Amino acid sequence: MDSYKIVFSGSGGQGVITAAIVLAEAAVVYDKLHAVQAQSYGPEARGGATRSDVIISDEKINYPKVSSPNLLVCLTQEAYNKFSNIVMPGGMIITDPKYVVISKSDATQLELPMYDTVVEKVGNPICFNTCMLGVVVKISNMVKVESIIKVFESRMPQKFVEINIKALKVGMELVSK
Amino acid sequence: MKEKIKFVQGNEACVEGALYAGCNFFAGYPITPSTEIAELLAARLPQSGGKFIQMEDEIASMCAIIGASLTGSKTMTATSGPGFSLKQEAIGYAIMAEIPCVIANVQRGGPSTGTPTHVSQGDVMQARWGTHGDHAIVAMTASNIQDVFEITIEAFNIAETFRTPVILLFDEVVGHMREKLVIPEKEKLQVIERLRTSVPPGTDYHPYFPRKDGRLPMSDFGGEHRYNVTGLFHDMWGFPTDKPEIVHNLMRHLVDKIENDPKHICKTKQYFLEDAKTVLVSYGASARTALEIVNYSRMRDRKVGLLELQTIWPFPKEIVSKICNQAERVIVVEMNMGQVLELVRANVKNPEKVYLCNRYDGNLVNIDDVKNVLRVVEGRGI
Numbered sequence: 001m002d003s004y005k006i007v008f009s010g011s012g013g014q015g016v017i018t019a020a021i022v023l024a025e026a027a028v029v030y031d032k033l034h035a036v037q038a039q040s041y042g043p044e045a046r047g048g049a050t051r052s053d054v055i056i057s058d059e060k061i062n063y064p065k066v067s068s069p070n071l072l073v074c075l076t077q078e079a080y081n082k083f084s085n086i087v088m089p090g091g092m093i094i095t096d097p098k099y100v101v102i103s104k105s106d107a108t109q110l111e112l113p114m115y116d117t118v119v120e121k122v123g124n125p126i127c128f129n130t131c132m133l134g135v136v137v138k139i140s141n142m143v144k145v146e147s148i149i150k151v152f153e154s155r156m157p158q159k160f161v162e163i164n165i166k167a168l169k170v171g172m173e174l175v176s177k
Numbered sequence: 178m179k180e181k182i183k184f185v186q187g188n189e190a191c192v193e194g195a196l197y198a199g200c201n202f203f204a205g206y207p208i209t210p211s212t213e214i215a216e217l218l219a220a221r222l223p224q225s226g227g228k229f230i231q232m233e234d235e236i237a238s239m240c241a242i243i244g245a246s247l248t249g250s251k252t253m254t255a256t257s258g259p260g261f262s263l264k265q266e267a268i269g270y271a272i273m274a275e276i277p278c279v280i281a282n283v284q285r286g287g288p289s290t291g292t293p294t295h296v297s298q299g300d301v302m303q304a305r306w307g308t309h310g311d312h313a314i315v316a317m318t319a320s321n322i323q324d325v326f327e328i329t330i331e332a333f334n335i336a337e338t339f340r341t342p343v344i345l346l347f348d349e350v351v352g353h354m355r356e357k358l359v360i361p362e363k364e365k366l367q368v369i370e371r372l373r374t375s376v377p378p379g380t381d382y383h384p385y386f387p388r389k390d391g392r393l394p395m396s397d398f399g400g401e402h403r404y405n406v407t408g409l410f411h412d413m414w415g416f417p418t419d420k421p422e423i424v425h426n427l428m429r430h431l432v433d434k435i436e437n438d439p440k441h442i443c444k445t446k447q448y449f450l451e452d453a454k455t456v457l458v459s460y461g462a463s464a465r466t467a468l469e470i471v472n473y474s475r476m477r478d479r480k481v482g483l484l485e486l487q488t489i490w491p492f493p494k495e496i497v498s499k500i501c502n503q504a505e506r507v508i509v510v511e512m513n514m515g516q517v518l519e520l521v522r523a524n525v526k527n528p529e530k531v532y533l534c535n536r537y538d539g540n541l542v543n544i545d546d547v548k549n550v551l552r553v554v555e556g557r558g559i
Contacts, residue, residue: 021355025184028357035184037355041294062469063544064354064462 003057004142005066008132009083010075012041012050015129020052022133022151023143027056030147038064049078056142071140072107073132074100094135110139112174118167127167134171145172181360187351188213188255190322190358191281192221194329195253197360198368200279201227202250204241206234206260209293210349211283214255235260239267242278246271247406249371249397251333253279258287261300262307268342269308270408272431275385275393277336277371279329281345283352284461286539295539296349298461301516304344305490311428313435315442316344316490320464322356327366328444328487334369335442339434340393346489348512350462350541371395376402385427386413391434436491443493446485449475450500453482455555458497458521459510460486463542467510470547481551489517498524506554507531510542 006023008016017039024035039052053066068088073095074080080093080100087093087107095102096114118124118131137148148168152161185193191214195203203218215231222229228245232238235256242252256264261282271278284300286292300307304316315335319328325347332343374394376382378401387393396402405415410424418424435442446464448471450456455474459467464485474481484500486493501507502525509518515533522528534550536542553559 021184024355028184029182034357037184038350039353061356062465062472064350064356064465065541065543067543 003055003059003061004071004140005069005088006054006056006071006073006136006140007066007069007083007086008052008054008073008136009079010050010073011078012048014050014075016050016073016075017041017052019129019133019136020054022148022155023136024054024056026143026147026151030150031143033058033142034061036061036064049076049082051079051083056140071136073136075132077101092139094132094139096132110175114171114174117174118170121170122163122167124163127163130164130167131171131174134168135175136171137168138172138175180362183358183360184355185322185358186213186353186355187319187322187325187347188283188353189217190325191255191329191345191347191352192217193358193360194326195279195333196221196225197326197363197366198251198330198333199370200251200253200333201225202242202245202252203227203254204230204232204238204245204252205254205256206232206238208235208257208260210285210352211255211257211260211281213352214281214283235263236267239264239280240270243267243271243274243276246276246278247274247395247398249400251277251337251371253281253333255281255283257283257285257293258291258300259289261303265303265307268314268344269310269312271342272308272312272314273408273410274406275340275431276342277340278342279332279336279345280342281329281347284346284348286537292539294349296462296512296541297537297539298346298348298463298512299514299516299537300346301489301511301513304346311432313341313432314344314490315339315341315435315488316346317444317488318346318348318461319487320351320461320468320485322351322354322358324487325351326358326360330366330368331444334367337369337371338392338441339438340395341435344490346461348461373397374402378402383413384415385411387430439491439493439495442488442491443496444487445493445496446483446487447500448483448485449480450482450484452480453503454480454505455482455551456501456504456507457481457483457510457547458486458501458507458517459483460489460517461512463510463512466542466544466547469544470551473544473548474551479555486517492520492524494524497521501525501531505530508534508547508550508554510534510547512536512542
């Protein structure tokens with residue numbers, strides 16, 4: 001297995017860094033893979049372009065940043081404009097048409113109504129990032145769903161676990177469609 | 178406690194290392210990118226009977242850990258850039274009064290408030306000469322999360338053994354990136370405890386009278402023995418003196434105890450150096466990029482190796498000199514304008530064969546940066 005590189009991008013407060021941590025932690029703690037998660041952000045507490053890089057591999061990872069990802073998630077137009085050209089040839093960009101108007105790109109682009117679907121099916125927009133994580137889990141196929149759920153269970157208060165599992169599955173189903 | 182596997186930031190690994198080493202007092206003033214150290218210790222220390230105090234500023238924090246250490250605690254603080262500048266005077270006091278403590282400086286770009294959320298390794302020389310006067314200092318660093326944990330324990334051990342402040346010179350990338358951490362069972366790794374005096378209460382205790390092995394047993398201040406502590410040059414009772422021979426001897430003692438024991442203090446990691454024609458010298462996050470290039474080069478049959486410094490101060494002169502003199506060329510990979518470069522050049526026979534690959538724009542030195550410098554210095558074109 002080669003290393004698989006993902007860049008999560010969006011705005012501060014959308015939960016892109018949290019989603020990246022959950023994915024990488026699942027890979028390391030439960031799936032016994034190697035993973036590194038790095039992030040970059042500005043001095044703002046909210047807003048501003050946020051980016052989190054995840055590398056998952058079966059070998060030790062040295063350089064922790066991603067220059068050209070297999071998979072890029074952009075949750076804001078600003079993030080899309082800034083990062084859409086870094087995807088590696090044959091890679092994929094995931095966006096939500098509610099927030100991003102896509103332009104031409106050599107990468108495969110997947111527009112999924114993640115926000116509206118999660119609000120409709122789970123009833124809580126706070127799970128937007130978990131729904132996006134479901135999409136990533138399904139497409140990247142690197143980490144077991146059960147491992148993601150174990151991370152939820154170990155990190156979240158019990159009352160939030162259920163709706164997050166629901167949101168995760170909503171995301172995965174969106175891809176299947 | 179059984180072995181634990183976690184997925185954590187460098188800053189959290191530093192906290193785990195500190196707790197493993199028995200740290201039971203933290204005073205600090207939060208500052209990016211070191212804040213998580215304070216945040217996590219605020220939660221964790223009270224759980225194990227320790228104390229966390231957020232002070233009014235960085236100067237007070239440094240003074241608080243000195244005082245707490247003197248009364249018997251294992252202490253640390255954490256800071257970055259501007260905060261590290263503010264702590265310098267008190268670090269000098271800890272050196273002079275020989276008080277063990279650990280200062281984590283998770284480096285960001287400077288001078289001044291600089292780039293709070295971006296990486297730098299610009300404090301190498303400040304760690305050495307930030308406080309005034311001749312002195313010796315210990316500064317250590319690490320490039321991955323497991324090493325952050327272990328080097329933090331080592332920092333506490335050295336602080337106790339040599340009665341000295343020890344600086345942990347981490348950087349934003351290592352502080353904030355997440356990776357696997359294995360926390361071993363208690364007692365698997367060596368933890369050095371405070372050496373306390375065996376002088377009975379009510380008897381004269383000389384705080385600065387060394388044992389035969391040179392170590393100075395301590396007595397918890399405010400406890401069984403009365404003694405004086407000062408930042409002035411002092412005699413074996415701790416009282417100020419300006420007698421030239423005492424001043425001279427204390428100066429020698431403060432420097433020699435650190436500089437004369439490089440085997441105990443100087444730690445490096447060595448990769449593919451046996452036959453290396455090109456040696457990369459690096460430390461902290463930049464060493465990760467350097468190691469990536471070593472693996473890349475070896476796959477192409479190019480003889481490139483890496484000397485990773487884990488101890489920056491005292492500078493591991495002998496190791497650097499021995500390894501770099503065997504090589505045809507040396508490239509120092511760092512995130513400043515050449516602070517370790519000059520140290521390497523000063524310790525090799527052919528300083529003109531020591532090159533620099535650096536960045537000081539807030540970004541981690543990347544793979545192409547090193548590849549390009551390597552191509553040029555190996556004469557493979559521009």
